[in-house]
Amino acid sequence: MSSSRPSPSVIAASTPKLDAQLCFALYSAGLAMNKVYRKLLKPLGLTYPQYLVMMVLWQDESQSVSEIGARLFLDSATLTPLLKRLETAGLVARLRSREDERHVVITLTARGKALQAKAGKVQESVFCASQCTPSELKHLKDELQDLRSRLSGEA
Amino acid sequence: MSSSRPSPSVIAASTPKLDAQLCFALYSAGLAMNKVYRKLLKPLGLTYPQYLVMMVLWQDESQSVSEIGARLFLDSATLTPLLKRLETAGLVARLRSREDERHVVITLTARGKALQAKAGKVQESVFCASQCTPSELKHLKDELQDLRSRLSGEA
DNA sequence: GCATATTAAATAGCGCGCTATATAATTGCA
DNA sequence: TGCAATTATATAGCGCGCTATTTAATATGC
Numbered sequence A, B: 001m002s003s004s005r006p007s008p009s010v011i012a013a014s015t016p017k018l019d020a021q022l023c024f025a026l027y028s029a030g031l032a033m034n035k036v037y038r039k040l041l042k043p044l045g046l047t048y049p050q051y052l053v054m055m056v057l058w059q060d061e062s063q064s065v066s067e068i069g070a071r072l073f074l075d076s077a078t079l080t081p082l083l084k085r086l087e088t089a090g091l092v093a094r095l096r097s098r099e100d101e102r103h104v105v106i107t108l109t110a111r112g113k114a115l116q117a118k119a120g121k122v123q124e125s126v127f128c129a130s131q132c133t134p135s136e137l138k139h140l141k142d143e144l145q146d147l148r149s150r151l152s153g154e155a
Numbered sequence C: 001g002c003a004t005a006t007t008a009a010a011t012a013g014c015g016c017g018c019t020a021t022a023t024a025a026t027t028g029c030a
Numbered sequence D: 001t002g003c004a005a006t007t008a009t010a011t012a013g014c015g016c017g018c019t020a021t022t023t024a025a026t027a028t029g030c
Helices: A022-044 A048-059 A065-072 A076-088 A110-118 A120-130 A134-151 B022-044 B048-059 B065-072 B076-088 B110-118 B120-130 B134-151
Strands: A062-064 A092-096 A104-108 B062-064 B092-096 B104-108
Touching: A022 A048, A022 A110, A022 A120, A022 B022, A022 B048, A022 B134, A048 A062, A048 A065, A048 A076, A048 A104, A048 A110, A048 B022, A062 A065, A065 A076, A065 A104, A076 A092, A104 A110, A110 A120, A120 B134, A134 B022, A134 B120, A134 B134, B022 B048, B022 B110, B022 B120, B048 B062, B048 B065, B048 B076, B048 B104, B048 B110, B062 B065, B065 B076, B065 B104, B076 B092, B104 B110, B110 B120
Parallel strands: none
Antiparallel strands: A062 A104, A092 A104, B062 B104, B092 B104
16 A cells, blocks of 8 residues: 555564654654743743634634634634633633624634733744754744644645 | 844744744644544554553563653653553553562553554554655654754753 | 524543642651 | 651642534525
C-alpha cells in the first residue's frame, strides 16, 4: 500500500526511540509552550485556549460558535463550556441569532475589548522565550501548518 | 530587558493574526496528531500518552515513576492515574521498591510486552499520514526539540 | 403541509496535564 | 538520637479536547 512516497519500512522496523520521533517532539514542545503561556496569561485570568478565542474575537468581534470553531479547529463540545467561562468572567456575551436561532453569536463586552491592551506583551514575551529569529519562526510555523493540514487529511 | 536577540517590537506591535503565529500552528498540529493517533491506537486500547509510557517501557522494561516522568517531561500527578489505568488493563505492574520505599517501580507484564508487536504498524501509519520525507521529518523534529528546550528555560 | 433530513449548539462522560497540597520514606545534621 | 529538610508518589480540583448523544431550529422533498 502507498508507493509514491519513501518507504515506511525505514522507520517501522521496530519501535523507534523516543528521541527519534517527530510526534513526541511535537507533543512535548506543545506542553512546554502551554506552560510558558500559563504564566503569562495568569494575570489576565485566561488559559491558552481562552486566549485563542479572545484573539479570534479581537480580529472580528462578533462570531458564531461554529465560526470560532472553524478558525481554531475546535468543536462545540470544547467551545461551549469555554465560552460560558468567558461569559462568567464578563469578557463575552452569548446571544441566539434572530435570523437563525440555531446559531449562538458571541460578542465582545467592553471588558473583553479592553483586555486586548493588557494582552499586548504576551506575544512579545513568548517570542523572547522561544529565542527564535523571525525567519526561523516563520519557517517552523509554515512547516507545522503544512503538517497539520496533511495530518488532517487535507492533502 | 533582554537585548542579545532580535527586537520583539517587530512582532508585538498589535495582536497578530492567528495565521502568523507559530504557537497556534504548534497547538493545532498537536491536536491533529493526537487525532491521528487516537484512531490508530484505539484497537490497542491505548491513548497517546499511554502509548508514550509503553514505548518508554519497551525500551527498558522496569522503571520508576519519576524515571518515566523525566523521559516524557511529565510529573506524578499525570502519571499516577495513567499508570493505574495501564495496570487495570493488565499491561504493567506497580511495586514499591524494597531499597527505597518511596519509589514505585513500573514493570511490563507479559501482555504489556506482547503489545509491542501489535504496535508495530502505528509508527508506519503516522509516518504515512504525515507525508513527510525522512529528512523533512528529522529537521522538523530537531527544530521542535530545540524549541522545547528553549521554552523550558534550558537555553 | 408535513414528515424527514440536515444543521448548530449543548450535554455526558472520559483521560490527560496542570497547580497546590498531602503523605510517607529517607537523608542530614546538631 | 532526634528532628528538620528533602525526595517520591499520591490526591484534589480545574480546564481542556475528544466521542457519542441529545435538543432544537431550519431546510428539503413528496
